[in-house]
Amino acid sequence: MSDGFAASRRRLLRAAIAGTGVGLLSGCDALSGSARFVDLLGMAEPLSQRVQRALTGNRLAAEYPESMISPLFRPNGSIDPQTPEYLALKADGFRDYRLQVAGLVERPLEFSLDALRMLPTRTQVTRHDCVEGWSVIGKWSGVPLAHLLDLARLRPGARHVVFHCFDDLSGDGSRYYESVDLVDACHPQTIVAHSLNGSPVPVANGAPVRVRIERKLGYKQPKYVRLIEVVDSYGGFGAVHGGYWEDQGYDWYGGI
C-alpha cells in the first residue's frame, strides 16, 4: 500500500516538475490533446464569423485585372481523382456528367455541362487563398449558385447547402464534401464554375465544375462537384462537422 502511495507521489512530483520545468510549450501540447480545451479555443470561430460578416455585409471580394492572373493555378488536395464514377465520366470528356440540385427544393434539377453553359454566367478574376497561406489569381466563369437555387426554389427550412464531390481525398472510400449557409451560397460571387482562365476547368482544378465561394479559403470551395443538396442542417454528413477538412479539425467558417 505504502509503496503504491509513494509511487503515486513520485508520479505527482514528476508531473509537477514536468509541468513547470518543461514550460509553456509542452503545456500547450497537453492542452491541445484535450478535446474540451480545443472546443474552448473553437469559441473564437463564431465570434470571427459574426464580427467579420457584420463588418463586410454582402461586399464582394477583390477582383483583379486579367494581367494579374497567375501563370499556374496551383492545385492542392485531390488533383487527379481515382474513384470509379469519376474515371468513367472523365473517360468520355464528362459528356454524361449531370450536376444535380436536390434536397429541400420544390423542383430538383439536373444539368449537363452544355446546359450549365447556356445559363447566365458570371466571370470574375479573383484571388484564391489557401489555408496554408499561399495565394494564386485566376479567372473563373460559371453560373451564380443563387440562380440555380432560384430555379430549384428553396423549401421552408432550407438553411445550408452541402456540396457532394467525386473525389476520395482520404482514400478510405468516403467522398469530399463541404457546406455553407445561404448567406455564402447566395453571394453574387458564389458561382458553379465550369471554366478557368477561358478554358474548361482542368482536372487538377476540379473538372468538370468547381464551386467558387470567393470570401472563403480554398478548402471551402469544393472541386469535382456532383450534387448540390439543400438541407436544414449539415450535421447529417461525414463526421458531422460540415466538411472534409472540418472533420479533421479545421473551422467551418473558413473565412480567415
Place this chain on the structure above:
Amino acid sequence: MSSASSSTVAPVLAPAAAMPASGMRFEWRTVLRHRLPLRVMHWINLLCMLVLVGSGLQIFNAHPALYWGQASNFDAPVFATNAAPGPDGKTRGVTTVGSHRFDTTGVLGVSARADGMRVKRGFPEWATIPGPRSLALGRRWHFFFAWLWVVNGACYLSWSLASRHLSRDLAMQSRDWRAIPASIVEHLRFRHPVGDEATRYNPLQKLAYLAVIFVLAPLALLTGLSMSPQMDGVLGGWLQLVGGRQSARAIHFVVMSLFVLFTLVHVLMVVYAGPINEMRSMISGRFRVRYPRTGNGGSDE
C-alpha cells in the same frame, strides 16, 4: 538623464558610482510602480504574445515561404525555409532571404523532432504551438488568443487614456525629446537612475513602448485581418497600400519578429535593471527606489 531634472539628480549619481559600498548617502523607499489593472493586462498580454508567436509559426510551417504582392510567385519567395540534399546526400535545412542562401540545418528547414527524428519543418518543434505539425490546431490557438489579445489591448488603451497613464507616463514631452542623446549615453554607460527619475520611463523606453503600442500592434492586427478573404471587401484598399495579400503576410511575419526582438531587449533591460525588483513591480506593484538622503546625508564622512 533629462536636462530638466539633471540639476537635482545628476550631482548625486556621480558620488554613488564612486562609492558604491557606502550606502549611507541613500535610503531605500518602496513605491507603487505599476497599478493593478496595468499589471494584470501586462501578463495577459505576455501570454497572448507567446501563444500568438508559437501558433503563428505553426501556421507559417504549413507553407514556409513568404512572397511580395497579391499572389504567390512560387519561384521567387522573399523568404523561405526549405530542405535540400547536401553534398553528403543528407537533407540540409536551407533558408533563403531574397537571393541569399543560408544553411540553417537544425533550426530552420530541417530540425529534430521530440523523438529525435530529423524532419523537414519550417520552424522547429520547440518554437511552435502545438509542437507536432497541426495547421488546424495552430489556427485554433492563434485565433482564440488573437481575440483575447485584441480585447486586452482595447482594455489597455481605454484604461491608459482614462487613467492618464498614456498622457502622463508614456507620451513624449518636449524635455524627453531633448534628453534622447543623454539617455543614449546613460544606456551605454549602464547607469541606473535614482530617486524619482527611477520611477519614470526614460525617453528611449517611452519610444520603444509607443512604437510597440501604436505601430507594431495595429500593424499586426491589420495585416492579420487583411489576410482574410472575407475581409477583402473592407480591407481591400489597405491590402493595395501594403502591396497585396502576400505582402500583408510577409509584413505580419516581420512585425512578429520585431515583437520578439522587443521582448528580448525588454527582458534584457529587466535583468540589467534588477530582475527581482522589476519583476516585483509588475507582480505586486511594489518597487524599491534608491533616494539620495536629504539634509545632512553626508555628515558621516
